[in-house]
Amino acid sequence: MGFPDRIERTVELAHPPAKVWAALTTAEGLAAWFGNEAAIDLRPGGAAWMKWNEGYNAEMRVERVEEPRVFGFTWHIYGLPEGDPRRTYVEFTLEPDGAGTRLTVVESGFAQLADEAHQKAFDGNTGGWASELAELASYLDAA
């Protein structure tokens, strides 16, 4: 299997889970280490976003909130066209480790194939542009 579906990292942090939780799940925390600006509605289904000074931004949807152990969200797959419905799921797991925290992040869902409906929609879209341009041409010809 050469196609990575999930990415997993674990880091040991010398800070208690409550501190790590705040850094992961508050706008102030996220803006201090992840994005340059952030907002979050911390409940399953809640919206969150981050912005970077370089002009990137990320829209997230909060999925799991189990303070102070599990925080999960989905976001758009970076690099795919905007409006593509495919998203990856990011889950942070916090485990107490002495006075500190063992933090694991898993991002999964990279190996989704566009479902047929989406594929049709996309092909339909390119066809749609061609026929819309043809309609514009005939409209201009008639004028």
Added chain:
Amino acid sequence: MPPDIEAVAEQVFVALADPTRRAILAALASGGPATATDLAGRLPITRQAIAKHLALLTLAGLVTAEPGERRRVRYRLRSAPMQAAQQFLAALARDWDGPLGALKDHLDREAREPAAAPLHGIPGH
């Protein structure tokens, strides 16, 4: 996991590994559907070589053949396989080490200076 996404991505990378096929795909992406003759006029490649590569690209599902004017076959880029390849690249380009290092630094800094304001304030808030 879908069984064939890797195969789809592989065909895209095989196609892109050849400079002539890259040039053909780039021409179709920028200029829209074209016949082999159109492409021969725009690229420094013989029509025969272009026809051979277009046949391979059609088999791989990266372009589709459709009827054009004067019974010439026109070739159109298919974007769906490119999206499978983009996902593969997205996984390779995903950087968690950078943000996790920044998280560690942030927590260490906060512990040293508990009353300090966050590094990045939100303008206007």
